[in-house]
Amino acid sequence: MRAVLALLGVCFSASSILANQPPTFTKDVAPILWNHCASCHRPGEIGPFPLLTYQDAAKRAKFLVDVTESRRMPPWKPAPGHGKFQDERRLGDAELATLAKWAQAGAPEGDAKDLPKMPSFPEGWQLGTPDLILKMPESFTVPAEGRDLLQCFVIPMGLQKDQMVAAWEFRPGNRKVVHHAILYTDHTGQARLRDRLDPKPGYQSFGGPGILPSGGLGGWAPGSTPRFLPDGTGKFLRNGSDLVLQIHYHPNGKEEIDQSQVGIYFVKKPVKTIVGGIALRSRNILIPPGKADYTIRTESDPLPADAYAIGIAPHMHYIGKSVKVTAHKPDGSEESLLWIPEWDFNWQGAYAYEKPVKLPKGTVVKLEAIYDNSENNPFNPSHPPKLVKWGEQTTDEMCLLGIPIITDSTADLRKIMSMSSNRLASVLMGAPNQETLDRIQSESGASHANSATPPAGMPIPERFQRLFKRYDKNNDGRLSTEEIDAMPEVLRNRIKQRLENPATEKPN
Numbered sequence: 001m002r003a004v005l006a007l008l009g010v011c012f013s014a015s016s017i018l019a020n021q022p023p024t025f026t027k028d029v030a031p032i033l034w035n036h037c038a039s040c041h042r043p044g045e046i047g048p049f050p051l052l053t054y055q056d057a058a059k060r061a062k063f064l065v066d067v068t069e070s071r072r073m074p075p076w077k078p079a080p081g082h083g084k085f086q087d088e089r090r091l092g093d094a095e096l097a098t099l100a101k102w103a104q105a106g107a108p109e110g111d112a113k114d115l116p117k118m119p120s121f122p123e124g125w126q127l128g129t130p131d132l133i134l135k136m137p138e139s140f141t142v143p144a145e146g147r148d149l150l151q152c153f154v155i156p157m158g159l160q161k162d163q164m165v166a167a168w169e170f171r172p173g174n175r176k177v178v179h180h181a182i183l184y185t186d187h188t189g190q191a192r193l194r195d196r197l198d199p200k201p202g203y204q205s206f207g208g209p210g211i212l213p214s215g216g217l218g219g220w221a222p223g224s225t226p227r228f229l230p231d232g233t234g235k236f237l238r239n240g241s242d243l244v245l246q247i248h249y250h251p252n253g254k255e256e257i258d259q260s261q262v263g264i265y266f267v268k269k270p271v272k273t274i275v276g277g278i279a280l281r282s283r284n285i286l287i288p289p290g291k292a293d294y295t296i297r298t299e300s301d302p303l304p305a306d307a308y309a310i311g312i313a314p315h316m317h318y319i320g321k322s323v324k325v326t327a328h329k330p331d332g333s334e335e336s337l338l339w340i341p342e343w344d345f346n347w348q349g350a351y352a353y354e355k356p357v358k359l360p361k362g363t364v365v366k367l368e369a370i371y372d373n374s375e376n377n378p379f380n381p382s383h384p385p386k387l388v389k390w391g392e393q394t395t396d397e398m399c400l401l402g403i404p405i406i407t408d409s410t411a412d413l414r415k416i417m418s419m420s421s422n423r424l425a426s427v428l429m430g431a432p433n434q435e436t437l438d439r440i441q442s443e444s445g446a447s448h449a450n451s452a453t454p455p456a457g458m459p460i461p462e463r464f465q466r467l468f469k470r471y472d473k474n475n476d477g478r479l480s481t482e483e484i485d486a487m488p489e490v491l492r493n494r495i496k497q498r499l500e501n502p503a504t505e506k507p508n
């Protein structure tokens, strides 16, 4: 007992000596800033100033303490204990204390020889040179003023065979106006047609991509980290697909030009499972002005097969206040998949689980989203608050959730993709739709010998066959750009409308 006490005594005195010695930049603070802050706070990244050198840090010592103690920085919204994620950006208590003591002691620099080697931050592509680089074919001009724009750019990928994607990376061309991006794919030529019908580069589409996409890769928002999918999985890219890059632009008071690009990394080893998705949404949103806790609850059907969540991404706009996602399992247990107690529109991300989370067959995924439309909400874009409806503008609200999943087999994935509550998974998150899955299954993933160009033109919807027949000059059941150009204006507008409302076109 005595020995233990003596030992404790020694420890105490040793640590109090350490405690009396203030932390220094070179020894204690630099590693914290380099590990937790410099990914954004270095030249060319999104942080408003670099945090690399002693000078960078010392002149803001107090400020760094404020933003870290309040947990504003590093920006990381999920609450601990509700899902375990890769690259969690959270400072430990010891690190917070080090920063505080260092600032209190007057931000001493310390001995130059204590300074570790600064990590090298890769310039350009974070995951290395991509196998395929897809750049917007033309630059897009974002006007100085006006509403937010959602523009879709159609980029041919030139794939000669079906491919599995292990990772992708989005590099915004102009960080001042690129608010977020979603990557869809289309092999039907519908996106090309929409592009054709819209005079500007790309085409405008609020909401989804304005077509029924064949698949997709995911979304990007400032601060998101590109990463490889778990081994043995991949996202399916069909031969001949176009990338449909939907970018949300936020005018910033000055005319700006953007030409963003996407890097694709293909899977190098055989894939066991394809990535699909579970999507939830509610459009039933009507938030009275002043209401501080407007709550939306929505849930999936019981899953018809086992699934494994590999990530999770909720989406709301400015007056979102909190969001909670729970898996209710068939054995009666519950597992919290994500809780964001203080929603922040500017820091919404797609979070990747450290390990896939099993959602056994029969699990119901439940979403609870709370909105604060009171005057007290500093993020409320309307003063005084006004009635807020569902919509795409940032002053409207949305309630969406996407969960990328893997399964034990393509047959299981197909079951999940055809759940009636999951109808919009392919539209909202670009998961492979049933047609794609049927095709993969029937060919057991064998690469396809199609030409690499998507079939010219859009398939003609069943109930419009008669109407469009005489414009389908070559009788292939599709309308090519030439055939469309030859049509009267009113019919072209009909096509545009049909393309714009794909979800109503294909109820399943």
Ligand code: HEC
Pocket (backbone or CB within 6 Å): 032, 033, 036, 037, 038, 039, 040, 041, 046, 047, 048, 060, 063, 064, 067, 068, 073, 074, 075, 089, 091, 222, 223
């Ligand atoms: C994922 C990117 C990212 C990381 C990581 C990050 N920051 Fe930031 N930081 C930003 C951005 C963007 C802003 C400007 C917008 C804002 O204030 O939210 C910012 C703003 C700041 C500000 C100014 C706040 C203000 O009110 O003007 C400070 C100070 C700061 N960061 C410190 C830190 C520190 C310290 C760390 C690490 C412990 C860190 N940041 C990590 C992106 C990041």
